[in-house]
Amino acid sequence: MRVKVLIILFGIINSCSLMGQSSLEDSIVSLTLTLSEKALYEARFEEAKNMVNLSYFKNFKGYTIEHGILLSVQKLRVDGIANNVFNKRTDHRENLNTLLNFLPDSKKVEDTEVLGQLYFALSQAYRSNNIIDSSLIYHHKSLQIFEDHGNFEKIAEIRAYDISVKHNILLQRGDKDKILELIPEYEKEIKARKLYSKYILAYNTRHLAQIYRRQSLDYEKALQLFKWSLELRLEIGFKPYLPASYSSLGDVYMKMGEDKLAIAMYTESCELAEEIGFIRFQSYPNLQIGDIYLNTQKPEKAYKYYLKALKLASKNNFSLGIDQSIERIKKLNTTKYKMH
Structure with missing residues (x-):
């Protein structure tokens, strides 16, 4: 991986070699950030992180504090998304210290x-x-x-972050009424910012869809918004959270009694999750498919998917997935669901 990244950087330097020194350094960093973002969108996390490794840049004659800030912020962004995908804990204190070094x-x-x-x-x-x-x-x-x-794109990012923080706090409190009050806030942001960032638009529409699914139980509206969010992620090529998008559609279809559509969405979610290594969504969709078969009195099929979920969770050392799988398998041994 290190050799591949160095080859990429060497190509960037050659392509920019006719510029002045200051312009050269700016262009190298700019192109590196673009390539890192592209790798991130394609869920090539290690490559995206290695590209912005400061050790590759610190010896450049024109290296500045601006370059260090931009590269470090991108590395933290990649790490944050990758840790979510791979179910790893983020060292928040270390991240803070990294940024404080620039002050x-x-x-x-x-x-x-x-x-x-x-x-x-x-x-x-x-x-x-x-x-x-x-x-x-x-x-x-x-x-x-x-x-x-x-800079309307960054403003959209900050506003989206603000609402999501408020949303998460209310979820932790279980304050349904206050969460419902966020609907007009999300709608206002979507309307005001949709011209500036499809990435943030996908983010906001997904969070709003969750409110319609969980709190207001308006499944038609939730379905509309989840589809929109998925379309945006597909359009911009953002792979890391596609499994979550497909699973959300599966959740809504399941609530609506559309079992075939739900299974199709969960299957797509699991396949994509296995492809990019998204640990949670390797097991979760299989558990949901198992629940669909259990609810339709097909315990043998339910067991097949519960067992697959258990194997995937065990392979990834995903403790929550292991516990949930075992709990469901035990449920099959009850009198009501006992397999023949």
Whole structure:
């Protein structure tokens, strides 16, 4: 992998070699970030992370603090998504310290939008460490910079993050009424920001769909929004969360009694999850298919999918999936569902 990344970087340097030194370094970093993002979208996480390894860049003559900030923020972004996919814990304190290392020299940053990215990343890192006051300070600083520059894509990202934080807090509290009050907030953001970022639009529509599925039980509306979110992810080529998108459609179809459609969505989810290594969605769709067969009095078929879920969860050392699979298999041994 290291050799492959070095070859890619060597090609970038050659393609930019006719530029001046400062322009050369800026172009190398810019193209590297673009290629890292492309690899991230294609769920090639190690490649995406290795491309922005600071050790490849620190010896460049024109290396600046701006380059370090941009590369480090991208690495943390890749790590965050990869850890979610592979069910790994994120070291939030280490991430915060990585970003704090840039603050002493931040006055040297000439591109204020780069500073805005550092501040936004710091805001997220502080919140992940439950240091809320500092999180709010850097949140305000970052938003102000992006508003001053008219960077609507970053504004959309920050607004989406704000609503999702509020949404998660309310979910943890089980406050259904307050969650329902988020519907007009999501709708406002979707309308205001949909021209600037399909990635964030997919994110917002999915979160809104979850409210219609879980809290308001409006399955038709949830289905519409989940389909829209999936279409956006397919359009921009964002693979990491496609298994979750297909499983969400399966969940809605299952609630609507459309078992064949639900099974089709869960099957697609599981196949994609196995392809990219998304641990949770290798087992979850199989458990759901098993539940469909159990609910339709087909315990033999249910057992087949519960067993597959158990094997996949065990292979990935996914403790929650193992427990859920074993619980369902035990359920099959009850009098009502006992297999012949």
